[in-house]
Amino acid sequence: MPSLIDIRRRIRAVKSTQQITKAMKMISASKLRRAQERVMGARPFAVQASRVLARLASRVDPSVHPLLAEPEATAEAKTLLIVVTADKGLCGGFNTNIIKAAGSFIATTGTRAVALGLVGRKGRDFYRRRGLEIRFEEVGIFQNVRYADAERIASEAIEEFTDHRAARVLIVYNEFKSVLQQRIVTEQLLPILKADVGIRADTDAPVTGLMPGEVEYLFEPEPDTIFERLLPRHIEIQVYRALLESAAAEHAARMTAMDAATKNSAELIENLTLYMNKVRQAAITREIIEVVSGAQAL
Secondary structure (H helix, E strand, C coil): CCCHHHHHHHHHHHHHHHHHHHHHHHHHHHHHHHHHHHHHHHHHHHHHHHHHHHHHHCCCCHHHCCCCCCCCCCCCCEEEEEEECCCCCCCCCHHHHHHHHHHHHHHHHCHHHEEEEEECHHHHHHHHCCCCCEEEEECCCCCCCCHHHHHHHHHHHHHHHHCCCEEEEEEEEEEECCCCCEEEEEEEEECCCCCCCCECCCCCCECCCCCCCCCCCCCCCCHHHHHHHHHHHHHHHHHHHHHHHHHHHHHHHHHHHHHHHHHHHHHHHHHHHHHHHHHHHHHHHHHHHHHHHHHHHC
16 A cells, blocks of 8 residues: 555646646647637638639640649659648647548558658658658648748649659648547649539530539630649648648647646546545554554553
């Protein structure tokens, strides 16, 4: 049976841990509010831009811009998977879930057919020891996510694709849904996906005219000029949105994990205190018995 000193020392250690987890919960809660505002501001534009460009891409010749064209199959061209994890831990299953999703994709596609772009220290440290091909790394950007960070990552992805070192580029990240829920998303960045072509029910033939509710686009200036400026910016916006979503989801996951840890530590302190009182009561009872037994012996 442990002594009272050992139990008190353990209670003090748990209380110190509880103060840390409570402080981390409050810090994550304050950061989450700002991160959530940035996500809500960036999400509508990014989603609508993706929809518009998908429709535009389905109505132009893919040869207009290299980011629209399917690259030629070569032995060197691999699938570039950008894995977005956090720089820090103590956020529940946030990093583990992303690494599992990326691992499932790699196992399905094939280890030799996938190269990685790693964003976040946790993902970098994990995959450095796995022997996979790593094309680029970005760490330390989640303290303050800037658009310049997205530009740098998008530039790396575009260069890999246009130089035919990547057959396609995908990004996997945690999308912020709510404080208690994050959703793992895998999106294709390159080549830019096209909107689905409508099919006539009677002939199963592609619809050549406009579908109901669709808009006919008139290009001014020429499509190649528009896409030259618009498509790289579109990739940057999608990467920027993924970074903001991941940052908000990380704060939400950490706040939830630290809240659970604080409650668990309070429960542990209560149990240890009850156990300490039982040990102390047993010690007092034993001393009383010893005194009484000694008095009876005299």
